[in-house]
Amino acid sequence: MNVHIVNQGVQPILLYAVPLIVGCILLEWWFTRHDEHRKYDGRDFRASLGIGVGSLIINALLKAATVGISWYFYKLIPWRLPNTWWVWGLAYLSIDLCNYVAHYVAHTQRVWWATHVTHHSSEHLNLSTSFRNSWTQHLKIIFFIPVWLTGIHPAIVFACYQLDLLYQFWIHTEVIPKLPAWFEYVFVTPSHHRVHHGRNPQYIDTNFGTTFIIWDRLFGTFQEEIEEPVYGLTKPVESFNVIYLNFHEWADLWRDVRKSKTVREAVAVLFGPP
Template sequence: MLFLLQFEQDVQPLLLYAAPIIFIFVALEYWFLRHDPHHHYDADDLKASVGIGVGALVINGLLKALTVGLILFCYELVPWRIPNTWWAWVLGYLGIDFCNYLAHYIAHKQRIWWATHVTHHSSEHLNLSTSFRNSWTQHIKIIFFLPVWLSGIHPVITFMCYQIDLLYQFWLHTEVITKLPRWFEYIFVTPSHHRVHHGKNDAYLDKNFGTTFILWDRLFGTFQEETERPIYGLTKPVTSNNVVYLNFHEWRDIVRDVRKAKSWREVTGILFGPP
């Protein structure tokens, strides 16, 4: 119990500290694009993004103790320890980023995991506020990070790396930034790469899953350069800006399809087959 309290004191709430800066940049982008008929903010879309984001923040707060408890349980479970050195931070961040890549990839390949991610792709616009569209059920994917929690790296390091990796993704959701220097585009995920990921163009589907490093996509064959203007949104568009619907419509459809299934094999196909 004392370790839990100490851990919560040591971990800095980076997302909370960054919130004012995030809202300032959203406001700047909104003002900068206000007269652009092709990229300007849609009022209803913005309200939906903010509503989803606020709900996600509330859920994050409610589940924080559970998340922290799981991380500490895993850390205490293994008998080895990695020294708290600079390279532990490097290993921790690489581990978190790779697990994020893997979770992101699987979320596009299996329907039950897609239900935890589809909310993020529901907008037909791409701007900084789109980054707020984090599904209210995304915490189920915490199991993909178990290898990092069980690595023996101190929980403060892994949890801080987790927050930094999440914050990095904010600036990727914009059309204001075009291309960056070639060396940067080769190593890191950029807005250009992430525009491809949000595109529903045939050439862009299921590409660029990286969150900080695009190297994973280059290594595993899921990389796609931005070669044409992306068309955003889902291949089966949603027509509602209701935040509850945007979070749970895929779960509703899964339940409906499972009820109609005539065998366990069919149920398995519904849950773990492609979306």
């Protein structure tokens, strides 16, 4: 099997889900249209939509390269895991753990924060906020190399990655309250993710899980929703320009690196906290 066949096998699951996504957004808009606190803001929604469309275009342009990279690492190891239900489960768990690690690092090292800050730029939280995926997020592909080295076929890995990404859509909302305790203990819920998007002091840098909140519970980054979150960045970005929202942190990072007097200072700027 070659890269072309793998590329053909990577199904666009997210595109198949577009009707459901649009329907859910329309439903949320309807429920919140008279709520001054939660209703959609036109400029904010257009910014989220613009970022999302740009992200889809970049995904399409980089699909072949991403599949090629995954195939390269998959071919490095001599064993193969079968296409069975437990391998799909292992792939999903592995992807989710890698997402947790990538998400955590993106909040603790500035160069990776530049690939993620766009997602936190909105001062609202609704389903459209899930569209705010940075146009430079593909740099985080290195965090998923361990999954390709397990012997799981890349087509399975990509399918599970898309499913994990699709799961994250519904947790970006204020409409859904806390869910039953058993569900809240295992899975990431809107309540957990509201905390993650909050800039309240006790909420910053918590709840990095994407599907499973168990990683946060295991690694000490879990935070319960105990007060109403205030969304956005600690230093708000007063712009709805999608280019600025994607690249302002990169510009600031480059400026600070240029100011560095030594290589050590430059490294500290790149890999120090945001």
